[in-house]
Amino acid sequence: MKTINGPLDKLIILDLTRVLAGPYATMVLSDLGARVIKVESPEGDDSRKFGPFIKGSSTYFSSLNRNKESIVLNLKIEKEKKIFLKLLSNADVLVENYRPGVLSKLGLSPNSLMKKFPKLIIASCSGFGQNGPWKKKPAYDVIVQALGGIMSLTGYENTEPVRVGSSIGDITAGLFTVIGIQAALYHRNYTNKGKHIDISMLDCQIAILENAISRYDSEKKIPKKLGSRHPSISPFEAYKCKDDYIVVAAGNDNLFKKLCVCLNANHLIENNNFKKNNKRLKNADKLKNIIEKILKKHNSLYWIRKLEKSGVPVGKVNNIKEAINLKQIKSRNMIVKVKKDNVIKLKVAGNPIKISGFKDSLYRNEAPKINADRKKILEDFKIKDI
């Protein structure tokens, strides 16, 4: 019933993670072929309770835990912890996103586990990391988006705060967790030793601020919210046509020239206010007014076709229905089907990592009911149940 073959086919992941950041990381590993065994507490992953539901099953949980296996182990009970340790002796990687200290309280501190299993790679993904004054503080996505500064760059000045509309606080932490794990796997290859990876969601927010930090450091001006505008490139934002918005990104002088020609506004090319990117950036409001005055004469489709023909980067602001139905997205197999007993249950995002020589699977197995794979998992590793 394996739906995926990938470069990580030989890898076995023991997955103690819940909700989003950790499960996203192990989903990415699973999409690359790894076997992910989700070890749940008797109450199960919190996100099993997040709607919307299909026949009582959380689609939120399904979208992240497709293709994983589930076993329930109560790590507070000695006998069940023993099973966990036996599983661990067969695993390459342990991933967890408890608050720092929780594993230690269970008698499973990363240090003790590394001594016991010197080849094991342990990845801890938490809100604020394993050290520092805030290590024990609880975090959810919106908290790290707010603390880390990205919300101060997103939206418009003088309106209510805007959160990035998907949980990139968790998701980027999940991605860095995967990168850390794989780096440790590379290193283990010639040292035969595991490592402990420590990822903080807040740290990851700092890591994705692009050049906001260096801009602040060099100019001492606090970067502001710019709506749809890029802070360092112009023209690079959304513009209103007669009917709707389009985004245009003329990332260099040559593309700006092409844009001007399309707009029948050749006089802008040699205008000193707009000739170079730094000038355009300073006069971005003025430029936007001029561009929109022209764009408003026709519908968005007219302009998209015209600009595309000239090679100017342009696009529509798609909603989710439009985005997942793009021909390009379909031809890239970016929407895959979650199935159970060959019945399609749900559509979810596919794997964006396309690798030569591996078939890009059209399907994923449905996320497991809690404890659903207990028997098979214990049999596979020749462990006696209690």
Place this chain on the structure above:
Amino acid sequence: MKTINGPLDKLIILDLTRVLAGPYATMVLSDLGARVIKVESPEGDDSRKFGPFIKGSSTYFSSLNRNKESIVLNLKIEKEKKIFLKLLSNADVLVENYRPGVLSKLGLSPNSLMKKFPKLIIASCSGFGQNGPWKKKPAYDVIVQALGGIMSLTGYENTEPVRVGSSIGDITAGLFTVIGIQAALYHRNYTNKGKHIDISMLDCQIAILENAISRYDSEKKIPKKLGSRHPSISPFEAYKCKDDYIVVAAGNDNLFKKLCVCLNANHLIENNNFKKNNKRLKNADKLKNIIEKILKKHNSLYWIRKLEKSGVPVGKVNNIKEAINLKQIKSRNMIVKVKKDNVIKLKVAGNPIKISGFKDSLYRNEAPKINADRKKILEDFKIKDI
């Protein structure tokens, strides 16, 4: 002058990338210890022209290319291409973010390179991927943010479009590129064969939509912009206090109870409109009004302290200055210094992947001037210059 020791110490990356997605990927690899040799065209990386500048050097370029080496090779000239191929024979990984087809035109198609160098891993990161109807279309960050749907989830309904305030169109593509490269490295370890990785910025936007796709698929309602609100959890958004906004994330019923106690609003706990997350979600506007009426009695700092004491996830909406000066960020070494000849030139984001047994360096070398490392690179690999 190596500033970093990490798990990828033995890895040699030949880097043909420009601007953001590719350079971000090789920056992450460099932060893990890899040697990154940036092969630039005679004109150099476009982003060398993005401001702000310090003494003529782009801080945008510096923040992404710190710690890399630069050599100029004009791949259109046979003699220089030969040098490139000699370098390639010494490299583990080639990363490129040209538009699909450009490498082939230079006589360097991924297929031909894989035949010539069977162990080489090639990673191609482009706007739309190596196949499909849009493969040749140009893309910049705002284009894929718009096409991929995240802009339709970000901001408020009925205001102008909002772009995520950092270029996550590029950055997430960079992260998935790193994951693809490392997965191929793991696979190479037991097959001795390289792979070609094909990453599309647009695909990566689909991959980070969280549960928006499954929500749409199960409910057939197009997900909307929710300001700072989470689509599946409540209360989980920004609230106005007397002076300023705070974000609160009560991710489960227990945290909601704690929140109510802090707000002196115990009557909400058993109120049927708010008792369970799905009810709170339906009545999120009503709940927000009640919460804000109470929060407006005191300043944000009062509420942050009170909620923190009770373990309710809470935070301030920080600007960049506040974010990079957080004690937690400092204690995690998330702001590092770029230096040249021991003079500090710039502050940039550090490495969010903390790994046991490796010192987390406080410094990075300044990004190279164009062609600055030519001599050393050619000497290291015993290649004669033309």
